[in-house]
Amino acid sequence: MKTTPPVVLVPACNRVLGQHGFHVAGAKYVEAVRLAGALPLVVPDASEAELDALLDLADGVLLTGSPSNVHPSHFGEEVRDPALPLDPTRDAWTLPFIPRLLERRLPLLAICRGAQELNVALGGSLHQAVHTLPGHLDHRGQGETAESLYAPAHEVHVQPGGLLADVVREGTFRVNSVHGQAVHRLAQGLRVEALAPDGLVEAFSWPGAAFALGVQWHPEWRARDNPVSLQLLRAFGAACARQATHRNQFKQRQEE
Numbered sequence: 536m537k538t539t540p541p542v543v544l545v546p547a548c549n550r551v552l553g554q555h556g557f558h559v560a561g562a563k564y565v566e567a568v569r570l571a572g573a574l575p576l577v578v579p580d581a582s583e584a585e586l587d588a589l590l591d592l593a594d595g596v597l598l599t600g601s602p603s604n605v606h607p608s609h610f611g612e613e614v615r616d617p618a619l620p621l622d623p624t625r626d627a628w629t630l631p632f633i634p635r636l637l638e639r640r641l642p643l644l645a646i647c648r649g650a651q652e653l654n655v656a657l658g659g660s661l662h663q664a665v666h667t668l669p670g671h672l673d674h675r676g677q678g679e680t681a682e683s684l685y686a687p688a689h690e691v692h693v694q695p696g697g698l699l700a701d702v703v704r705e706g707t708f709r710v711n712s713v714h715g716q717a718v719h720r721l722a723q724g725l726r727v728e729a730l731a732p733d734g735l736v737e738a739f740s741w742p743g744a745a746f747a748l749g750v751q752w753h754p755e756w757r758a759r760d761n762p763v764s765l766q767l768l769r770a771f772g773a774a775c776a777r778q779a780t781h782r783n784q785f786k787q788r789q790e791e
């Protein structure tokens with residue numbers, strides 16, 4: 536029997552190149568989905584009426600990082616630094632999409648901006664400039680080249696008993712760090728999974744699904760060379776594969 540890999544939706548970012556708008560997704564995120572054993576499907580944007588049709592196709596969702604910030608109006612604040620990029624097109628559909636995908640208990644891996652988006656979609660708020668907060672590290676990447684920006688920057692301490700502890704089986708490991716914003720108020724219903732040495736929330740889960748995890752670092756960067764990233768991606772891929780089995784069984788029953 537022919538087996539098809541699970542389908543993972545990857546919501547795109549939006550850019551203007553020359554005189555035209557483009558939907559773009561970072562290649563490293565698309566590759567990470569493949570590394571997880573799934574078929575990546577980049578979604579440009581979606582209207583409210585299209586959300587359920589997209590969810591019917593999906594066995595999982597990966598929310599990518601991005602240079603853009605979630606618009607702070609979504610957590611009741613004004614833009615603090617107008618020089619920083621925003622992506623209202625992405626916000627407009629991913630924020631309503633997230634509760635819908637969680638309702639279906641679809642596997643979700645949310646990375647950096649994606650994790651921030653997950654928190655805001657469920658009613659949480661963000662620090663707009665972590666590096667200005669007393670007692671906090673500067674979590675923005677250092678250096679000019681990608682190698683230095685995505686180099687390991689600090690440790691994270693995994694909270695015992697949760698999804699991350701179950702997947703990585705290491706209490707402490709080092710992560711890269713390429714963000715100016717971060718979780719301020721964690722949305723109700725989310726569980727802290729890891730903390731930075733300055734107390735910043737580095738990972739959190741939504742316990743209603745088998746695998747719904749937000750991480751503030753970038754496991755997709757050089758994932759093949761990083762045992763923790765591989766463990767994370769494989770666990771996400773396995774959850775998507777289980778979801779695909781359920782989806783196919785459901786489809787078969789409907790066709791009988």
Ligand SMILES: N[C@@H](CCC(=O)NCCCC(=O)O)C(=O)O
Pocket residue numbers: 561599600601602603604646647648649713714715716717753
């Ligand atoms: N802009 C937000 C989110 C940070 C983030 O996702 N960084 C990734 C940058 C590009 C990439 O690697 O995809 C913030 O500053 O907190």
